[in-house]
Amino acid sequence: MTTMTESITDNPPPQAPVPNDGRQRDRAEGIVLSEYPRQETELGGKTIGKISCENPFMVVEDVNVYYGDNHAIRNVSLEIAKKEVIALIGPSGCGKSTFLRCLNRMNDSIESARVTGKIMLDGQDIYAKEQDPVALRARVGMVFQKPNPFPKSVYDNVAYGPRIHGLAGDRAELDAIVHSSLERAGLLKEVKDRLDEPGTSLSGGQQQRLCIARTIAVNPEIILMDEPCSALDPIATARIEDLMDELCEDYAIVIVTHSMQQAARVSRRVAYFHLGLLVEVDETNKIFTNPQHKLTEDYITGRIG
Amino acid sequence: MQSTTLILMLVFMSAAAFYFGRRRSLATVGGPGHGSALHSLPGYYGYYVAIWCAIPSLLILLIWLIIEPRLVVAMVIEGLPEAYRTLSEGEINLLVNNIQNLASGDAVSVEVDAALLEAASSFNAYIDRSRDLLAVFALGIAGLGGAIAWRGIHADLRARNRVESVVRWALVAASSIAVLTTIGIVLSVLFEALRFFQKVPITEFLFGLNWSPQTAIRADQVGSSGSFGAVPLFTGTLLITGIAMFVAVPVGLMTAIYLAEYSTRRVRAIAKPLLEVLAGIPTVVYGFFAALTVAPWIRRVGESLGLQVASESALAAGVVMGIMIIPLVSSLSDDAINAVPAAMRDGALGLGSTRSETMTKVILPAALPGIVGGILLAVSRAIGETMIVVMAAGLSANLTANPLEAVTTVTVQIVTLLVGDQEFDSAKTLAAFALGLMLFVVTLGLNVLGLSVVRKYREQYE
Numbered sequence: 001m002t003t004m005t006e007s008i009t010d011n012p013p014p015q016a017p018v019p020n021d022g023r024q025r026d027r028a029e030g031i032v033l034s035e036y037p038r039q040e041t042e043l044g045g046k047t048i049g050k051i052s053c054e055n056p057f058m059v060v061e062d063v064n065v066y067y068g069d070n071h072a073i074r075n076v077s078l079e080i081a082k083k084e085v086i087a088l089i090g091p092s093g094c095g096k097s098t099f100l101r102c103l104n105r106m107n108d109s110i111e112s113a114r115v116t117g118k119i120m121l122d123g124q125d126i127y128a129k130e131q132d133p134v135a136l137r138a139r140v141g142m143v144f145q146k147p148n149p150f151p152k153s154v155y156d157n158v159a160y161g162p163r164i165h166g167l168a169g170d171r172a173e174l175d176a177i178v179h180s181s182l183e184r185a186g187l188l189k190e191v192k193d194r195l196d197e198p199g200t201s202l203s204g205g206q207q208q209r210l211c212i213a214r215t216i217a218v219n220p221e222i223i224l225m226d227e228p229c230s231a232l233d234p235i236a237t238a239r240i241e242d243l244m245d246e247l248c249e250d251y252a253i254v255i256v257t258h259s260m261q262q263a264a265r266v267s268r269r270v271a272y273f274h275l276g277l278l279v280e281v282d283e284t285n286k287i288f289t290n291p292q293h294k295l296t297e298d299y300i301t302g303r304i305g
Numbered sequence: 306m307q308s309t310t311l312i313l314m315l316v317f318m319s320a321a322a323f324y325f326g327r328r329r330s331l332a333t334v335g336g337p338g339h340g341s342a343l344h345s346l347p348g349y350y351g352y353y354v355a356i357w358c359a360i361p362s363l364l365i366l367l368i369w370l371i372i373e374p375r376l377v378v379a380m381v382i383e384g385l386p387e388a389y390r391t392l393s394e395g396e397i398n399l400l401v402n403n404i405q406n407l408a409s410g411d412a413v414s415v416e417v418d419a420a421l422l423e424a425a426s427s428f429n430a431y432i433d434r435s436r437d438l439l440a441v442f443a444l445g446i447a448g449l450g451g452a453i454a455w456r457g458i459h460a461d462l463r464a465r466n467r468v469e470s471v472v473r474w475a476l477v478a479a480s481s482i483a484v485l486t487t488i489g490i491v492l493s494v495l496f497e498a499l500r501f502f503q504k505v506p507i508t509e510f511l512f513g514l515n516w517s518p519q520t521a522i523r524a525d526q527v528g529s530s531g532s533f534g535a536v537p538l539f540t541g542t543l544l545i546t547g548i549a550m551f552v553a554v555p556v557g558l559m560t561a562i563y564l565a566e567y568s569t570r571r572v573r574a575i576a577k578p579l580l581e582v583l584a585g586i587p588t589v590v591y592g593f594f595a596a597l598t599v600a601p602w603i604r605r606v607g608e609s610l611g612l613q614v615a616s617e618s619a620l621a622a623g624v625v626m627g628i629m630i631i632p633l634v635s636s637l638s639d640d641a642i643n644a645v646p647a648a649m650r651d652g653a654l655g656l657g658s659t660r661s662e663t664m665t666k667v668i669l670p671a672a673l674p675g676i677v678g679g680i681l682l683a684v685s686r687a688i689g690e691t692m693i694v695v696m697a698a699g700l701s702a703n704l705t706a707n708p709l710e711a712v713t714t715v716t717v718q719i720v721t722l723l724v725g726d727q728e729f730d731s732a733k734t735l736a737a738f739a740l741g742l743m744l745f746v747v748t749l750g751l752n753v754l755g756l757s758v759v760r761k762y763r764e765q766y767e
Contacts, residue, residue: 106655111570138657148648151671160666161656211652218656 049282053081063117076278085253087263090273104140105133141220145227147207149199157199161218185213205236225255319359322451326354345465353464358451377431497738504732516702537702541712546687548623557634565642584632592696595625615711617699641675674759681755685748691716
């Protein structure tokens with residue numbers, strides 16, 4: 001009993017189901033958590049709620065991810081619409097970041113990673129042989145957990161993407177892209193006179209907004225955000241959240257977050273992951289007021305996670 | 306008593322002191338179960354007593370062994386007959402040397418007379434007595450120090466802090482050895498170089514275009530006026546270093562890029578140790594590889610193209626030196642590239658960069674300070690490298706930029722000036738020290754430059 005409690009509350013839960021020895025029981029409910037994944041897999045990994053949406057832009061079908069022998073994502077299907085914010089929540093190690101990195105094939109750079117299933121972006125399979133991951137990543141931008149501006153000036157950070165993709169014909173066009181991107185990332189006022197200073201000289205929250213500006217400068221269709229506020233203070237977090245509200249008028253945003261308040265504030269839909277399974281997806285309101293699955297309820301009420 | 310025996314006894318006493326000190330600390334608080342009443346762990350009290358036992362005694366031993374020979378020699382001279390005592394200083398030194406040799410049973414360079422024999426035996430007697438006194442003194446101090454420290458043990462004694470401060474001083478002493486050695490080397494080179502500059506004006510040395518360090522031994526000797534213009538040596542060094550870097554930097558850097566970014570783990574696991582093997586080859590082996598394999602090959606190829614190639618060309622030495630330096634450049638660049646946070650790579654890839662764009666536009670600029678620092682280190686290595694150039698570069702001090710001609714380097718000249726029997730007051734020999742000083746100044750300057758470049762452009766990653 002103590003073992004399991006510890007492993008749920010303090011440590012990331014094991015990626016693969018541990019064999020149930022009859023002792024690992026949840027304190028409050030007496031359910032065997034470690035059996036869930038197995039049961040779900042046997043049931044075909046049925047996700048509760050609505051995985052589909054109107055006008056799906058990105059369609060994920062039966063995706064599995066393996067790191068070597070480790071089955072990190074199990075039969076996940078999900079649809080993502082244009083101009084919506086969808087939040088992925090779940091305890092550490094549940095696979096939400098792995099899932100996110102599948103969407104722009106960032107897992108390609110991990111040697112042992114293997115992805116099966118189908119992910120369609122606007123009708124094209126992004127894992128198809130003829131698909132170039134480089135072109136894909138220009139369409140599916142990504143913002144990372146820790147702000148990671150390049151060791152270049154603020155201007156060059158934003159201009160980096162347009163330059164490598166040849167988006168600007170001349171210097172004036174490039175200037176316009178940089179300015180509008182900084183403007184839309186809500187950073188222009190603060191850095192207007194500091195465009196030549198290194199990006200790393202900005203504060204943490206400014207750096208993260210610089211990374212967002214850098215991402216929108218290549219005009220992506222979807223922006224993936226992997227816990228974008230976990231390294232920031234509440235004020236910088238609030239600015240980023242406001243920014244997401246504005247950005248979702250043009251882009252689909254998929255955000256991984258550990259903060260349920262943040263998920264509730266910014267997203268229209270929420271997907272709850274547990275041990276590599278997509279347990280439940282629904283409207284944000286519904287997930288937080290009336291979750292259907294026991295695990296979802298336990299997580300959002302703070303019993304696990 | 307032999308000093309080794311003495312030291313062994315001191316070690317033994319210190320071990321005993323440790324044991325007793327530890328036991329007493331526990332005894333003062335009422336047994337092993339009450340160790341928490343002590344200020345420090347019981348072992349620290351043991352070390353405390355052992356330090357008081359060993360260190361004063363070792364200091365006495367050290368000072369004694371430094372003073373002893375002088376004292377004994379002075380006493381032996383005092384005991385010599387009048388005739389010997391009035392000799393000049395040099396002759397007395399020779400005499401003392403002979404007495405010491407006689408005392409230890411080695412060969413002696415003069416006729417042995419009764420006075421010498423007596424001096425030798427009294428020398429031995431003094432030494433024996435001195436050693437006996439030393440043993441009594443050192444062991445006595447050890448016992449006394451240990452006993453006082455042992456008696457001073459009480460529960461509130463801050464044994465750990467005292468032991469730690471001794472350890473800290475030991476660390477300071479260890480780290481100052483390198484610094485002091487460097488200072489010593491610089492000073493010794495500096496003073497000899499100053500002597501050289503008294504004979505040859507520094508302007509001639511720095512700006513003269515002719516190097517021919519043969520000075521006349523006899524006044525009537527012909528054709529050996531000696532000229533000490535170091536410019537041809539430095540241009541030769543520069544030429545060979547330049548060729549070496551021309552080989553090592555691109556190859557090393559590309560190796561590092563491949564290993565850090567493109568190779569699979571298996572290739573890396575094989576290639577890295579192989580590169581380290583290349584770094585482990587003795588330079589003398591590179592030297593004969595250059596002299597016997599590469600130089601003749603370059604000469605043949607050059608001649609088949611109708612070029613004049615010296616059999617000891619700068620090109621051969623430089624290329625082989627470059628090969629020698631590849632591992633240095635590649636491993637330092639590899640470190641610099643790997644030190645770039647993975648977040649940079651992810652960020653660039655996430656924006657849709659290709660691998661090569663990620664490499665050239667993000668990772669290399671971020672790693673550049675480390676790479677430049679590594680290259681500057683490699684340059685100072687190339688400038689200071691001796692064996693390859695001694696064997697493959699030749700001795701003629703040509704002022705030329707043609708890599709197919711023979712040139713000579715600073716290090717080669719230092720070697721040739723100092724090899725064999727030399728008189729240490731001629732300009733020819735002293736020139737080696739002036740060259741050494743210049744070499745030291747140049748490499749020091751390069752290292753300082755390298756470090757400041759690295760510091761200035763280093764990005765602060767969290």
